Amino acid sequence: MGQSSIPVLQRGDGFREVLPEKWVNMYRQLVKIRSFEKQVNELYLTAKMPGLAHLYIGEEAVAVGVCEALRTDDYITSTHRGHGHCLAKGASVERMFAELLGKAAGYCRGKGGSMHIADQDRGNLGANAIVGGSAGIAAGAALSAQMRGADQVAVCFFGEGALGQGLLYEVMNMAALWKLPVIYVCENNLYNEYTHYSETTAGTVTARPEAFGIPARTIDGQDVRAVYFAAANCVERARTGQGPAFLECLTYRFHGHFVADINRAYYRSRQEEQEWETQRDPIHRLASWLVEQKWASAESLDKIQAEVQMEITAGLEFALQAPFPDASEVDQHVYA
Amino acid sequence: MSTPEPAARELTLAEAIREALAEEMRRDPRVFIIGEDVAEAGTPFKVLSGLVAEFGPRRVIDTPISEAGFTGIAVGAAVTGMRPVVDIMFGDFITLTMDQMVNQAAKIHYMSGGSLRVPMVLHTTLGATRRSAAQHSQSLHAWFSHIPGLKVVLPSTPYDAKGLLKSAIRDDNPVAFFEDKMMYKMKGAVPQGDYLVPLGIADIKRSGKDITLVATSSMVQVALSAAELLSPIGIEAEVIDPRTLFPLDKQTLIASAKKTGRAIVVDEGYERYGVTAEIASVIAEGAFYDLDAPVKRMGARDVPVPFSPVLEDLTVPTPESVAEAARTLCETISAS
Ligand SMILES: Cc1ncc(C[n+]2csc(CCOP(=O)(O)OP(=O)(O)O)c2C)c(N)n1
Numbered sequence: 001m002g003q004s005s006i007p008v009l010q011r012g013d014g015f016r017e018v019l020p021e022k023w024v025n026m027y028r029q030l031v032k033i034r035s036f037e038k039q040v041n042e043l044y045l046t047a048k049m050p051g052l053a054h055l056y057i058g059e060e061a062v063a064v065g066v067c068e069a070l071r072t073d074d075y076i077t078s079t080h081r082g083h084g085h086c087l088a089k090g091a092s093v094e095r096m097f098a099e100l101l102g103k104a105a106g107y108c109r110g111k112g113g114s115m116h117i118a119d120q121d122r123g124n125l126g127a128n129a130i131v132g133g134s135a136g137i138a139a140g141a142a143l144s145a146q147m148r149g150a151d152q153v154a155v156c157f158f159g160e161g162a163l164g165q166g167l168l169y170e171v172m173n174m175a176a177l178w179k180l181p182v183i184y185v186c187e188n189n190l191y192n193e194y195t196h197y198s199e200t201t202a203g204t205v206t207a208r209p210e211a212f213g214i215p216a217r218t219i220d221g222q223d224v225r226a227v228y229f230a231a232a233n234c235v236e237r238a239r240t241g242q243g244p245a246f247l248e249c250l251t252y253r254f255h256g257h258f259v260a261d262i263n264r265a266y267y268r269s270r271q272e273e274q275e276w277e278t279q280r281d282p283i284h285r286l287a288s289w290l291v292e293q294k295w296a297s298a299e300s301l302d303k304i305q306a307e308v309q310m311e312i313t314a315g316l317e318f319a320l321q322a323p324f325p326d327a328s329e330v331d332q333h334v335y336a
Numbered sequence: 337m338s339t340p341e342p343a344a345r346e347l348t349l350a351e352a353i354r355e356a357l358a359e360e361m362r363r364d365p366r367v368f369i370i371g372e373d374v375a376e377a378g379t380p381f382k383v384l385s386g387l388v389a390e391f392g393p394r395r396v397i398d399t400p401i402s403e404a405g406f407t408g409i410a411v412g413a414a415v416t417g418m419r420p421v422v423d424i425m426f427g428d429f430i431t432l433t434m435d436q437m438v439n440q441a442a443k444i445h446y447m448s449g450g451s452l453r454v455p456m457v458l459h460t461t462l463g464a465t466r467r468s469a470a471q472h473s474q475s476l477h478a479w480f481s482h483i484p485g486l487k488v489v490l491p492s493t494p495y496d497a498k499g500l501l502k503s504a505i506r507d508d509n510p511v512a513f514f515e516d517k518m519m520y521k522m523k524g525a526v527p528q529g530d531y532l533v534p535l536g537i538a539d540i541k542r543s544g545k546d547i548t549l550v551a552t553s554s555m556v557q558v559a560l561s562a563a564e565l566l567s568p569i570g571i572e573a574e575v576i577d578p579r580t581l582f583p584l585d586k587q588t589l590i591a592s593a594k595k596t597g598r599a600i601v602v603d604e605g606y607e608r609y610g611v612t613a614e615i616a617s618v619i620a621e622g623a624f625y626d627l628d629a630p631v632k633r634m635g636a637r638d639v640p641v642p643f644s645p646v647l648e649d650l651t652v653p654t655p656e657s658v659a660e661a662a663r664t665l666c667e668t669i670s671a672s
Contacts, residue, residue, distance in 0.1 A: 075416065109449030118448040125415055126448060130439050136408010137415065137440065144413040147368065147394065154412075167435070170405025177400070333450040334484050336508035 018228075020295035022068070026224050027290060028304050029064045030283045033057075033084045035305075035312045036093060037255075040083065040100060040114075044259040048320075050102050053114040056084035058254035061282035062187050063088035065227025066155055066247075069235045075123040075141040075154035077134035080115045081187075081253070082127030085157050090122045093315030104325040105318075111325075111333065123152075132158055132165030135184075139171045142182035142238075153181040153238040155231075160248075161192035163201055163208065172244070176212040179243035183234045184209065186248045187221065193257050194267040209246035221249030222280040225289070252276040344495075344525040349515065350383045352494035352526045353459075356501040357384070357421065359530060361391050364419060367505055368395040370406050371423030371459075380425060381461070381520050403432035407458065411441045411510075414456040419505060424460035427514060428474045433458065441510040442485030455508045457501070462490075463516035463554055463604055464652050470640035473648075475553075475604040478611050480512040481581040487511040487535060488581040492556035494524035496579060499533030507535065516554035516604070536583030540592070544572035547662050548592040548599040550615055551575060555602040561655035562662060571666050581611060589615065590622035597628040598665045602653050607635030629668035632661055 037057045043049035056063065059081070067076070067088035078085040086096060091107065099106025099117055107117045118126035125141060128134040138156030145152040162168055163186070175182050192200050206216035215237075219226045227249060234245035254277055256264055264273075290296040347355065361367045368391075369384065375398045378385030388396040399406040403424060410420035424430055430437070441454045462475035481488045487509055491497035497515065504511040541556055542563050551559035556577045563573040574592050578585055593599040599619050601612040612633035619631050637651040 077412075107449065108447055108451070111449050112447045116447040118444075118452055120448070120451045125412070126444065126452065128440075130435060133435060133440060136405055136410075136436055137412035139405075140409035140412020140414070140420075141416045142412075143409055144416040144418045147413070147418060167404050167408060170400070170402035171408060173400055174402065174405055174409065333446045333448075335487070336445050336450070336453045336455075 020293070023286070023290060024296055024304070026064050026068055026228070027283070027286050027296070027301065028308060029068070029088055030060045030224065030286060031305055031308045032093070032311070033060045033063065033087050034283060035308050036087060036096070037083060039312050039316055041255065041259055043100070049100055051113060052258050052260060053083070053100065054081040054258045055253065055255045056081055058276065058281070059187055059189060059221065059251045060084055061224035061227050061286075062185065062221045062249045062251055063157070065224045066185055066231040068228055069231035070153070070155065072122055074152050075125055075138065076157060077125050077138040077141070077154070078127040078157050079134070079159060080127065080129050080131070081159065082115065082117060086117050086119060086124055086127065089119065089124045091117070091119045091124065093311055094318040097315050097319030098322050101319050101322070102324060103319055103322040104329070105322040109325055109329060111329070132162035132168050134158070135162070135165070135168045135171045139175050139180055139182050142175065142180035143178065145181060146178070151239050153183060153235055155183045155185055157185045157187060159192070160186055160188040160197045160201065160205065163205065164192070169208070172209060172212050172214060175244040176214050179241060181238035181241075182244045183231070183238055184214070184244065184246040186246065187251055188248050189251045189253045191253075191257070191268065196267070205248045206246065214244050214246050216246035216248065218248040218250065221251035222282045222285060224282055224286050252280065344527040346523045347494050347526040348520060349491070349494045349497050349522050349524070350381065350520040352498040353383050353501060353515065354385070354387065355526070356498040358387060358390065360502055360505045361387070361395060366417065366419040367421065368397065368418065369421045369423060370397040370399060370410055372399055372401055372425055374398060374423050379423060381517055383520060384423070403429050404436055407433040407436040408440065410456050411436055411444070411454055414454045415444060415452050419455045421457045421459055421505065424458060426472050427460045427462040427476050428471050430458070430460055430476055430479065434479070437480065437486065437510065437512070438483050442483045445509070446485060453508045454510045456510050457504045458510065458512045460512070460514055461517040462514045463518050464636065464641050465518060465648060467643065467645060467648065469643040473641035475514070475636060477512065477514045477581060478605045478609070481611060481614070485510065487583065489513045489535060489579065490553040490581065491515065491579065492541070492553055492577050494522065494526045496533055496539070498526055499531050500535065500579060502530070503532045503535050511535070514553065519554050533579070535580045536585055538576050538578045538585035538588040540574065540588070541577050542573065542575040544574035544596065546571045546596055546598070547573050547666055548596045549573050549575045549602060549658065549662065550589055550599060550619075551577060551602040552581070552611065553604060555604055555653060558653055558655050558658055559602055562658035565655055565659040566662055569663065571662060573662060578615070584615070584618070586618050586622060589619055593619045593623035593631070594626040597626055598668075599627070600632040600634060600658065600661055600665065602634045602658055604636050604652060606638055607633055608638050610635050629665045632665055634658060634661060
């Protein structure tokens with residue numbers, strides 16, 4: 001039932017409605033996330049970052065496609081693999097690096113770290129280190145918007161691993177009953193940590209939301225255009241009071257589950273990784289399409305890459321120089 | 337001693353709670369109630385009866401039986417500008433809300449470096465002797481009291497219930513509010529209109545010079561009855577109700593114990609690792625050199641609450657058992 005309510009990507013007019021600049025901007029966002037995450041990996045490998053991080057490399061088109069369909073005042077909730085969502089929603093590279101390094105200038109004054117970045121000014125209600133843990137918060141933000149008579153929507157990002165969590169189903173049921181403006185974005189990167197999702201997930205992914213009458217669609221998460229159109233459609237439905245929707249985005253993390261997951265042969269083959277990296281890289285895809293459409297040249301895209309790299313370098317520099325929080329902060333913000 | 341003015345009407349504790357909610361909902365459109373059978377049914381205890389008639393089903397929201405789900409939704413609504421009151425029918429079911437309360441609500445303000453707030457109340461029950469057996473009789477308020485970021489309130493009179501609930505609703509933090517379901521019919525003077533009982537201020541319910549009885553929730557009545565039993569044998573007990581377990585008014589407890597030199601802590605939670613242990617240690621540390629006897633703890637017996645009345649009645653402190661313990665403590669001769 002649901003498939004029909006979310007139109008398929010229109011190869012014709014739909015593309016034309018989106019200005020070339022918007023696609024080019026999406027390219028910049030994809031590149032920014034990629035470069036940011038590469039830098040994070042580097043920080044880990046050179047032991048400059050406390051703790052760990054779950055990199056979003058390979059999955060960038062999901063966050064960018066979805067967040068480009070949102071307004072600044074729309075909400076998102078994110079996951080342990082959350083840097084991409086955060087950047088796509090407009091966060092500053094400086095403050096993100098500062099947070100990853102535990103500095104006072106970070107989004108959470110260094111108290112959250114990689115898995116808890118929240119950016120209230122841009123509607124990012126926070127990454128969440130409990131798998132599926134933010135499903136209630138996203139639906140609650142949607143309920144709040146509905147009660148306040150605001151036309152904001154909320155996006156709940158989660159990995160397919162969260163399909164094992166009961167909370168998700170409790171909340172989808174209520175979202176459907178109450179027509180909440182919430183969009184479930186399932187980032188199916190095939191693995192729950194080190195276990196293929198087929199070993200943990202009975203039935204199909206979309207049958208789950210459909211059981212609640214929530215329209216659902218499986219899309220190519222490596223194609224930012226497909227993600228953007230599907231998301232824009234879900235957002236439009238939600239904003240106009242037609243209730244929740246569910247997108248299963250097929251994607252892949254090019255790196256390990258987290259930065260230290262380096263030897264992965266026991267759960268996935270190098271060949272599989274190479275296939276995704278060489279044939280299904282979201283950045284290459286968008287780049288070749290932009291050039292093909294003559295909306296960008298190889299040079300202009302290189303220029304964007306260089307500009308982004310400068311932003312990353314400057315942001316990192318800022319964060320490395322920034323002071324740690326004062327010891328007195330340990331007791332601050334336990335209570336409001 | 338906070339006593340209402342003599343002209344105040346008598347209300348039951350349930351009526352006092354309902355009046356607090358109604359007044360707060362009239363005062364602040366952001367306040368709403370969410371839970372199972374809260375609307376027309378007004379909860380199985382009829383505490384919320386009539387609220388839906390005034391405020392409508394959009395502010396008194398009946399949910400599916402999904403405690404984790406609607407608690408999570410309340411968290412999300414709270415961080416985005418609403419002030420939800422979550423109703424959990426039986427305190428035993430807070431186990432199902434634990435991730436949302438402990439890992440989400442309690443930590444969001446801190447993890448976000450103070451940028452997000454979670455102004456919500458989780459309203460629930462405690463208390464045994466209703467012949468409801470092991471899964472409907474527990475007093476699990478210690479679970480929340482253990483968690484930095486949460487506040488915990490246990491009223492013992494209708495007057496306190498109204499004033500404390502209003503303070504809880506206006507608080508910018510997640511507050512767990514526990515009522516003993518055996519106290520809903522208890523009557524007491526309650527002023528009309530607005531007044532607040534601040535969180536973190538203990539109340540001396542009876543003055544005395546010989547022993548301090550620190551008691552919570554329905555155990556306050558038990559302690560007061562024990563005091564009546566002790567008075568004829570020449571022991572004047574001081575009964576103190578902390579009213580909130582966090583923030584905890586340590587000064588008042590310590591000052592009383594210093595004055596009397598003896599203390600018993602009575603609470604209906606399980607005795608081991610419980611509220612009584614915490615308060616006893618506060619008194620032991622703060623009043624050590626003035627104590628004439630070790631601080632005694634009286635909690636619920638460390639067994640799952642049995643059904644059979646003859647067994648169940650053995651699991652909770654009674655006026656007789658408290659009076660007996662007090663008498664024994666008062667016979668302890670000071671070592672000095
Ligand atoms: C409730 C809970 N259980 C287990 C974990 C440990 N854990 C962290 S990430 C992860 C796998 C998540 O897989 P998925 O949701 O598909 O997201 P992905 O990592 O693939 O992005 C697990 C099991 C956790 N953080 N939370």
